[in-house]
Amino acid sequence: MLSVYSKLSAGSLDAISRMHMCVTDLREIVFVIxxxxxSYHVRQAERRxxxxxxxxxxxxQPPPLVLFLHSLTDNEGDWSILPLLPYFSLSFGKNSSWLVFLEEETKVKVTKLLQILRKFDRRKEWFLGKPLHDEESTIIHHYAFAENPSIFKYPDFSAAWALSFPLVDRLANKVKDDPLKSDFTIDLKHEVALYIWENGQGPRLTGVPELCTESEASQAAQHCATTLSNLSPLCGDPVKxxxxxxxxKTCKKFHNERVPVVKKTWERDASLLEYYSDHADPTIPTIDLGVPNTERGHCGKTFAIMKRYVSEAVPKTSWLLVVDDDTLIRTEGYSRIQISSYPCVSLSYFLSLYILFILLMVFSRTAVMKLLxxxxxxxxDDAPDDMVLGMCFNALGLPVTHSPLFHQARPEDYSREFLNHQVxxxxxxxxxxDPIAVFNRWLKDGLTSEIPQKFMKSTKEEL
Structure with a gap:
């Protein structure tokens, strides 16, 4: 009797072979949140x-593995993912086909994701995601691809992204053979894509239309395997x-250039605010802390600010926000969207909360007191304050928290697709x-026309 396979045409055999190459079940997927x-972000990850x-x-099928990135290592620098590739390869490479990363707000439709992954030969190197690109060369990407910035694609982490294990294994060997020079990174999603691409030696990002950043309630999300969650846990009243x-932080040479922008934009919404400079100017007014202006870091000035904050010279408050004079802020945003999330964090348990964003830092009062x-x-005095503070808090065992809503460059320096699903x-x-025009378009409260309407409902609920 002829076997079943002997009766099939060569084309059918090829189809079956391809099917077996691409079959994926849940046991072959490792999810990494x-x-x-x-504790606030841990709770978010647990919900996901x-x-x-x-x-x-x-x-x-048996359930997949779901890992929390922060729990995989005690090294704070491993949030940058690349240092953990050898661990992923060694621990899961033999029995898994895909490593799928998602953020805390990324909602996954598991059956649709399985359907997508089955389209790709799991024996090959794949880098999958929702592609972003730069419209012009930007400093946050080190002016990469300056002649044609749009040619290089990198993933929107909010939509989830995936690596096949053949690629994970090769990258893991690369990390072991040529250790990463530094954990310092500016835009992780772009730098991960560059590392994988390896000057053309590795794969480019393959765009997957079903990996989306639509709101989960949107009609446009029906075809999507990933969406953004509408829900955010409420805990406590907004911080007043x-x-x-x-x-x-300012200096004499910017008194007439930058300070007026702050006064015309977000200063009016701040209840308690002081300007710190290398020169006392009563017309602003500014306060001279006795620390000379430096061209590089501002560690001396930042520490002087913290010492003043805990003194009787200023009103006692729960939070300290330290900001450069050329930073534009949605003031209702930092008080009601971002910090309001953190009544979930037990300050007595953590002793403090320290949120570090380059050029904008938020400290709980307890954090400042413990640091000092x-x-x-x-x-x-000219040491980089963000790096020194990061090392100090790391030594104290206090958590450093990142928010993607605080940006260290101009709107023009970010992909429009990336900004479209943010407030x-x-x-x-x-x-x-024109910084005032930028403020009015992106950050002025009450002007919601430029903010994606699909996210306004969930944002208001959080407020």
Missing amino acids: QSQSN REDLLQQTQSLT KEEIFVAV ASGCKCYS PISFHKHWNI
Whole structure:
């Protein structure tokens, strides 16, 4: 008797072969939630994991592995993912086909995701995601591809992204053979894509239309395997602006250039605010802290601000916001969207909360007091304050939390697709832009026409 396979045409055999190459079940997927270590973000990650596992209960397959990024290592630098590739390869490479990363707000439709992954030969190197690109060369991407910035695609992490394990294994060997030079990174999604591409030696990002950043309730999301969750846990009342002390770092040469922009935009919404400079100017007014202006870092000035904050010279508040004079802020944003999330964090348990964004830092009062009591200090006045503070808090075992809503460059420096699913809280730098126009378009409260309407409902609920 002829076997079943002997009766099939060559074309049918090829089809079956391709099918077996691409078959993927849940046991072959390792989900990694890009979580953070403070209790609010852990709770968000747990909700995402619970949703994934609940979906798989209705399937006949065993549940997939769902890992929290922050729990995989004690090294704070491993949030940048690349240092963990050897771990992923060694731990899961033999029995898994796909490593799928998602953010805390990324909602996955498991069956649709399986359908997508089955289209790709799991024995080959694949880098899948929702493509973003730069419209012009930008400093945050080190002016890469300056002649044609749009040619290089990198993934929107909010839509989830995936690596096949043959690619993970090769990259893991690359990390082991040529250790990463630094954990310092500016825009992780772009730098991960560059590392994978490896100057043309590795794969480019393959765009997957079903990996989306639509709201899960949107009609446009029907075809999507991933969406953004509408829900955000409410916990506690919004922080009142009277509980936030704002310290603006400036210097004499910018008194007439940058300070007027702050006064015409977001200063009016701050309840308690002081300007700190190398020159006392009563017309602004500015306060001279006795620290000379430096061209590089501002560690000395930042530590002087913190010492003043805990003194009797200023009103006692729960939060300190330290900001450069060329930063534009949605003031209702930092007080009501961002910080309001953190009553979920037990300050007595963590002792403090420290949120570090380049050129914009938010500290709980307890964090400042614990830092100053530790004896940690600048090695020079012009040391980079963000790096020194990061090392200090890391040594104290206090969590550092990141928010993608605080931006370290201008709107023009980010992909429009990336900004379209955000309600930004800040931008930085004034070069080649009208900063007041940028504030009015992106950050002024009450002007919602430029904010994606699909996210206004969930944002208002959070407020």
